[in-house]
Amino acid sequence: MRRNSHPESEAVSGNEHLRPAHDAMGTKERIQQVALELFVVHGYEKTSLREIADRLGITKAALYYHYASKQELLKSVTQPLIDEFEVLVATDPDRETLLRAYVDLLNRHQAVFQLVANDHASLAAAELVERSAKLRRETVRQLAGPDPRPIDYILAGAAFSAVAQAFSVARSVEPDATPALPEGAAYPDGQELTEVLLAIALRVLNPAENL
Amino acid sequence: MRRNSHPESEAVSGNEHLRPAHDAMGTKERIQQVALELFVVHGYEKTSLREIADRLGITKAALYYHYASKQELLKSVTQPLIDEFEVLVATDPDRETLLRAYVDLLNRHQAVFQLVANDHASLAAAELVERSAKLRRETVRQLAGPDPRPIDYILAGAAFSAVAQAFSVARSVEPDATPALPEGAAYPDGQELTEVLLAIALRVLNPAENL
DNA sequence: GTCTATATACAGATAGAC
């Protein structure tokens, strides 16, 4: 990968005002933040670097100082979630631990989840199609339990998806797609929401005998 | 490149006054079919008209004889599913009827579901963001039952999503994302699959008291 | 109904000044 220079170290050189790692890091993070927002709304392919730059009040060329390409910018946005998820499944946790950790991931990487779940094109551009498929395969396998029958895989997939969707409703990720709540009513959140999501998953994961 | 100027379908040439567009229908449908396949795999924005034309053995310009724009082609592909879905929810069916009809929709419009579920950009380009949000809102409302509390909406969303995901696993819509089955094992299909999906939904939709 | 050729637009990306 090509690097123009190291913005973090250069600012400390002279007698300028303090513009340490702070400034460069701040810009990179603001770029990621704006890019993520636009990717989620318009999709990766439909979002142009011009649009990102305009929103930030800079030019396209300035973007290229921070990221070598549009693809690199996308990867930098999706990487933390994928890496964390892979570490999680690699520990081969039990059902409940896995589900709780998954809900924690949903909470901390909400927007990135929304992006990769709704925009396959961004998965492809980030070269994550295979890795994310493997993640889903592994998660389903762990949820399906030992000696799974076909129906157990179906239930595991359903439970996995139900948790994410229930989270999406409770956190109003797509407000237009959910009925409005009456005055005074509110969705559970925090630890209470985690318990609800866990309970939903366990409902689905009940043994298949009575199907 | 193929230069055949008369594809087929002279069978009804005596009936132009009754079915004037019949000649073009075959070609139009082949275009839709190829377009849908490519949209699903690469996403709407990443699929070029050149790619569609090449796959059909014609040129881009020929495409424009059949569809006024790329957007019109997309709309013609997504319209049948959306229209049918809207008719369905407009009948305000009971839970079980709705779920069975939904599974029927999944079966008959599998690829279109896959497209709009995984590619928000195509929803936007087809100007279906609002309509599909309303469809989901209405479906969730009907699944949540009368006098729903917040938790009932959460359960309804979870159940809705669980059915689609369970269907996707059982029909191996994304084979790489599902663990391989052992020799001789197979997923349920047809009426049996419908019953399984219904049972999963009803598991989730159980009253919320024991959450 | 399909072709060749082209108009037009805008995307991602680079060069070099400041």
Place this chain on the structure above:
DNA sequence: GTCTATCTGTATATAGAC
């Protein structure tokens, strides 16, 4: 670290011949 200016590729869409 950001700018202006530009290169290059490719996309949608159109014009007009056959």
